[in-house]
Amino acid sequence: MNTESVVRNPNQNPKQVSRVVIGAVVILVLVILGFRSFAIVEAGHRGVVLQLGAVQPQxxxxxLHFKIPFIQTVIPVEIRVQKAETSQVSASRDLQTVTTTMAVNYHLDGTTVNNLYRTVGMEYRGRIVDPAIGESLKAVTAQYTAEDLxxxxxxxxAKVKEALAAKxxxxxxxxxxxxxxxxxxSEEFDRAIEQKQIAEQQALKSKLDLERIKIEKEQEITRAQAQAEALRLQKQEVTQELVQLRQIEAQLKAIEKWDGKLPNVTGGATPFISVDK
Structure with a gap:
């Protein structure tokens, strides 16, 4: 006999109606309990188990995991790499104001996320990460001058990384x-750095110019010495025989160029008289 027949039949026993209703409620409760008895931990996460509000060791x-309905709760905690970007103002060793922009990649230890949840909670970035970044930066930048930074x-x-990892x-x-x-x-420091760089560049240019002039002078001296040495060697090679040989070569060249006519007058003790053919 179903519920519809019970409703339509006014003479039906009320106890039977109650049993049907109770059965339906029990089935509904069992379905709800079945759904609440399991928890799914997504990829890149770990599940922190709370039992009546207390953090459990596992x-x-x-x-997919089983849990006690209405007694245990599973809190998902991400263990993938997370990124924190921050800009911190600190002072260098020479008391210059430094604004440092830094990006930090970190992740939670998956085996101990329950301890982190117990001691810090889910607001760990604002409570732990950001303050640790600021403290590490200030401690390290105070060891260096602005130019050294x-x-x-x-x-x-490397030093900031070491300090931050420890924290x-x-x-x-x-x-x-x-x-x-x-x-x-600061703008004043940037201008001072710019002026210093300009002065260093000018000093370097002057040094390079001096070196260039020195090299050119040495090259001129070397060329002059080489020419003097060449002249000296040429003088050593000039002999009386060489002079006579050069004279003979010159006379031979003159004879090759002669057209067969005698000159009208020639110099010397005995002049030549023109002889007409």
């Missing part, structure tokens, strides 16, 4: 990497 891995950026970055590890957080993207100083 941490749930990714996947620029010229030794890799060294500064985050106290709360079961793991530092992956940091990147200092910018050091920004």
């Amino acid at each position: 941490v749930l891995e990714e996947g 620029i010229s030794k950026r890799s060294e500064v970055s 985050l590890s106290m709360y079961n957080m793991i530092l992956d990497e940091i990147n200092i993207t910018e050091f920004k100083f």
